[in-house]
Amino acid sequence: MIIISLLLLGSLLPHLSFSASVNVGIVNGTEARPHSRPYMVSIQQYGRHKCGGFLISDQFVITAAHCREGTGTLTVVAGAHNLRDTKSVRIGVSSYVKHPSYKPVPEEAKPGDIMILKLEKKVELNSNIKKILIPTAPGEIKKGTDCSVAGWGRLDTNAALSPKLMEADVKVRLNADCARLWARLYVASEMMCTHGHGGSCDGDSGGPLVCGNTAVGVTSFGCKDKCNDPNLPEVYTKISAFLPWIHNVTNSYN
Template sequence: MLSDATSASDSGIVEGTESKPHSRPYMVSLEQEGQHHCGGALVRKDFVLTSAHCNNSKLGLTAVLGAHNIKKEEKSQQRIQVARYHVHPNYKDGLFGFDVMLLKTNSILNKYVKPIGLPKKDKRILANIKCSVAGWGMRFPSTAASDVLRETAVKTRFVNECKNIWLDSFNSSQMICTHSSGKKGGICQGDSGGPLICGRDAQGIAAYTHRVKCDDPTYPHVFMKIPSFVQWIKEVMKKRD
């Protein structure tokens, strides 16, 4: 199944609805050369959590915070050039494990820009828990991207369901997967790095889905399990760059 998987880049939430403007002040759009590239979550005023495969330090990334419509110059927006890229040391380009990265920024917190909480280390994430995802991009495969933030409800799945579909691509110690609470909703190419929100905290980082069938409920959507990486995240944020 590895050939059918892809990192979720270049599109967005499937079967979702438009978010209430600024109702998710932790959401970040990561732009590359002026175009939305990946999602992310502000976890401290000076750090954005996202996927390692979103790394492009050569061209540089701009973190757009406080946004609803990323194609407009909203007064609420802060556009900050990423100062430093902290890719997980065990991540290898082209593979699915350890797909986690922290970006050093310098945002100003206000009602439009607020960090999301992190879960406790090794917190167990059960199946059939109601969560949500959000992002900017395509509503369906091979369609135009959305300018506004969209969201949808999802539920966590059992580990064996994820493993049966994704086989060796799925590592249960690092990953969790979801399905739509409806029929087809969830992440698609372009939502990489965006958070899976369960309760008040970010529990996952959008990692991968099917290459061309992100709206097919047969294929679970996979997220890096944040509780497995909390210790590394906190260690990075303690360092002085």
């Protein structure tokens, strides 16, 4: 009877419903070398860090669509390592462009969780402020690929936000495993997931998953009850699945 019960439980696991947190500091990470990730930006609301993001040009930032729920004004802070440092550059946002397929429905899959911010003015690129490459063509990142994440989010599930940029190494998981573990919340064609000793937490949403020197994903969601849960991998919006849309948006302003 015990063996039969275990087999039945195993067959049900892919269909179980999990809660996802869509504002996923870095847990079990280390402090980044100051300005070693010059593409990183802090996206702030009412003077407080809300999400991460990254520069893809001197005027456009990519982040997660859920980072702007409602109509609140966001500000981009570039060139920062310690957010308490007043020397960083603060820039307003003139346009918020969410992917049209994104719908903020609680406890449902969130396809299209990607947003482009057009800055009010071009930021001056320098040693502390640089853009990062994004993929040039669609494609999958191989299982086991070494990548990294970074952010100013919480250092643990119930901890405070980190004033300094933290980072962690992660590995890409097999897409089929991601779909099995997250069930209906996972859209395999436009998402990817990772695992590692460290990972994202509340406040890291919108930051990039970086493999080599390229941003391949946008931090989207993770386990609601436990940051970097070893049983539920962190999920990212796959940038390569949205390349035509990204180019259409950015070119429309030229």
